[in-house]
Amino acid sequence: xxxxxxxxxxxxxxxxxxxxxVGVAIGSVVLVLLFGKRGELAxxxxxxxxxxxxxxxxxxxxxxxSLLTFAWLQRHVLRLSGTAIPMGGxxxxxxxxxxxxCTVPGEPAVSSAxxxxxxxxxxxxxxxxxxxxxxxxxxxxxGMSVLLLLGVIIALAGSTSRLGAGVTIIGLVLVxxxxxILIRRDLVLRFASAAIRxxxxxxxxxxxxxxxxxxxxxxxxERTLTRMREIPxxx
Numbered sequence: 001x002x003x004x005x006x007x008x009x010x011x012x013x014x015x016x017x018x019x020x021x022v023g024v025a026i027g028s029v030v031l032v033l034l035f036g037k038r039g040e041l042a043x044x045x046x047x048x049x050x051x052x053x054x055x056x057x058x059x060x061x062x063x064x065x066s067l068l069t070f071a072w073l074q075r076h077v078l079r080l081s082g083t084a085i086p087m088g089g090x091x092x093x094x095x096x097x098x099x100x101x102c103t104v105p106g107e108p109a110v111s112s113a114x115x116x117x118x119x120x121x122x123x124x125x126x127x128x129x130x131x132x133x134x135x136x137x138x139x140x141x142x143g144m145s146v147l148l149l150l151g152v153i154i155a156l157a158g159s160t161s162r163l164g165a166g167v168t169i170i171g172l173v174l175v176x177x178x179x180x181i182l183i184r185r186d187l188v189l190r191f192a193s194a195a196i197r198x199x200x201x202x203x204x205x206x207x208x209x210x211x212x213x214x215x216x217x218x219x220x221x222e223r224t225l226t227r228m229r230e231i232p233x234x235x
Contacts, residue, residue: 070094077135078119081128085119093118108137145174 034041048056071090078085093115100111112133119129149172 067091067094067098073136073139074132077132078124078128081124081131083119083122083124083128083132085122085124089118089122112137142175145172149175 068087068091071087071094074090074093075085075087097111097115100114101108104110115133116129119132120126124132
């Protein structure tokens, strides 16, 4: 007689039902909130109805290109760490991340956690998923800083304000700092590893020798950080 698979255990079934019910409850709350804001939705639709079809198409195309670029960046960085995820799924992930960023407090922690779980479900290791998120966050910082610099340079072309020059210097510092961290990310990871060991020693002093669970967690984190340092990053 064949034994039941691991996915058919009663515990997993109960968890699935609970998650489904929680999802339905949250969806119902969202619908109620949206119904209460129907006046604002009607006003937004009124503004969209009067928008130029050409500009609206250009805006949608630009946003789609942005999401596709973000999906390609994730796919490329994941492949460097040995994980292959199709572009279609990563495009939907990028769309979901935008939705989370626009609606859920606590950014970028919430969307990064969602992205991490998505990578793991698609076969990425903990080190690969964490390294990808770390690298992409730095790449986003560089991209936003470059856009800031371009905007300030354009503004400075027609202005003599010293404030613009200060913002330009700040943006340049951000770009150089993020680039340096991206190039020497091994130093950042070593610092994170040292910080974890320091917290572990402090906890040991206060609460006595660590138990098996704490030792296992500390060793797992150390192995993950070591693996992240070993992942190559192409130019």
